[in-house]
Amino acid sequence: MSEGLCANDPIFDVPPLPTDEQVKRFGMDGDGPYPTIAPGAMTWTQLDTLRHQIAAFSHLCEQRALLTQQIYEESKPGHQRSQTLAAIANSIGVSAAGSQPSYPGPVYSKGGDGPRGARWTPSAAQLARLEELFATGMGTPNGDLRTKITDELAKLGPVNEANVYNWFQNKKARTKKKLLEEQAAKNRSG
Incomplete structure (x- = not known):
């Protein structure tokens, strides 16, 4: 007790x-x-x-x-x-009449702006360069290579390393999903 x-x-x-x-x-x-x-x-x-x-x-x-x-x-x-x-x-979770209960913010929050800031949208030139790099089959860049790619893309518009990493991870996932869908469609028809 x-x-x-x-x-x-x-x-x-x-x-x-x-x-x-x-x-x-x-x-x-x-x-x-x-x-x-x-x-x-x-x-x-x-x-x-x-x-x-x-x-x-x-x-x-x-x-x-x-x-x-x-x-x-x-x-x-x-x-x-x-x-x-x-x-x-x-x-104990009791709030005043008419008020909303207050919950602690998310652990990953960096301030009062919510769990994330504005989404990053690559410019057309940045997107073309990212697609070109992905087409080489390099996978998700790590360490110095990601820093170099970020520096190169920064000349074309705002970007940070997290944006580069996330773009490659998302592109990889979308490509894999598309491939699986194509294989499933092929198996159904053939």
Whole structure:
């Protein structure tokens, strides 16, 4: 359990297990409103642990309901929302009435502009040179070769090494897909 919570904490106060006589007397043996667990399905220790977990969960649900109600009350005009309450509410996913929940941004985000910036579109001259290089069968360039290609393409327009790498990878994937589609069409017709 986390620090500050212990078995003696009031949130874990649960009534003792019923005796066999109470089970028979109050109809808790399957005839009454309470479902029963088949004999031997759980040990007394497991049942006790389950009861403690249910009590703790119930307490958490009550706290969340109270917090949600308090946030609703504070969202009315004229109320100042406390920073502590806001931090607690955000940590458990409760937001003020009418507001959208805030989720952490993507890990790969470089700022507030979203997960990616503007797409790179090669100029006609850059595209022609890239197609020419791909036609030689060189594959995706690595290291110094990619740097040289990027420098050459930079004279024709804006580009960076990631653009060059991604273009070659995408071209390779499109070529492979086209080849597989042609083979499938050939197999169907022939």
